[in-house]
Amino acid sequence: MVRITMYYFGLIAEKAGVATEQLELLQGADVESVHQALQERYPSLQSDSYQVSVNRKICTNGPVSEGDEVAILPPFAGG
């Protein structure tokens, strides 16, 4: 198993009802597995647009490893 720490922000945190949680993914997990786990856990996120960051870098694909800091980021609104 691959244990990662998830962080949710803005609309995503509001819908998830938590700001952070631990998730366990199967060995060989990647960004796509994060998407799948997320949609399964929070079906209401299906219609929302968000980006995924792994260890504070936006990632559209690639592996996710034990201990990674994974964040689900709704559209940015700074400025």
Added chain:
Amino acid sequence: MVRITMYYFGLIAEKAGVATEQLELLQGADVESVHQALQERYPSLQSDSYQVSVNRKICTNGPVSEGDEVAILPPFAGG
């Protein structure tokens, strides 16, 4: 005769030694006559670049009439 009021600024005023003066030009005077009168009166201006304004508008040619406010403007340095 056409009597105009001349205004000098910056380097031009410094070289002319006055800020303003009355000039009398011949009937039919134009911006070119202003240049000529100026160069004759202040030969040291020959090497300087300047613009001429007539009644507060930059003019490269055109007539100059009785009572006009004519200014000799060295390069701008605002900002």
Added chain:
Amino acid sequence: MKKKPKNIFVEGAIPPEKLATSVANHQDRTNIGAHSIFLGQVRADEIDGKVVEAIEFSAYEEMANETYAAIREEVFEKFDLTCAHVYHSLGTIPVGQLCFYVFTSSQRRKQAMAATEYFVEEIKKRVPIFGKELFEGEGHQWKVNS
């Protein structure tokens, strides 16, 4: 060892006096010829008949500061700047108050103006800051940068 990135976040609105202080602090740098400043102010937008009365800003602070550090490096590579200061508010900022402050200084005006614009655009695009628009009365909507 990686050095800790600057923290661009401040709690609450940016007071107008901050501008006077920033400028005054740069008057002994006599190689500066130009300052360029951008300020974001919370707007009372009307959305479907409801009026925004404040924005509640939050951020993924660690990633935001790291991303800002990268943008800052790009700016100093691209533009000939003397210095640059950037602040963004967190928490609830009422309409009319300042939430974003970019201040750049340079020998030359074009460099400062272009650098400020680059900061503003890249920060809005790349830095994970989130805004909850709070409506008068009740209700809210999540802000999305255009």
Added chain:
Amino acid sequence: MKKKPKNIFVEGAIPPEKLATSVANHQDRTNIGAHSIFLGQVRADEIDGKVVEAIEFSAYEEMANETYAAIREEVFEKFDLTCAHVYHSLGTIPVGQLCFYVFTSSQRRKQAMAATEYFVEEIKKRVPIFGKELFEGEGHQWKVNS
């Protein structure tokens, strides 16, 4: 009847506190989302081994204000601004002090930034302001905008 144009000139340097006041004065305008500010600061340029210690500004004031009024009209035609304020110093301004201040406000950031840039460039190009660079010790040179 033509209305008298605004006077952009102030005697002496522009104090940094002016910025705080300008911004504070616009916080009740809740349709504003962005302010863009440009400041010109007198630089201690070195020219042929001599160092500038101040610039003495003078202007053809009537023409300058009329030309500024025309530029201002162009700006309000070209950009969607809420308001704009411009000041330029006259008299002797020591290095490190502010001599030029452009402040624009808009709903949208790009409009404010573009308007400030237009003001700065057009004022430098078209407004008859003259600057005598005074060197430390003695001597001077007439400044020419680049």
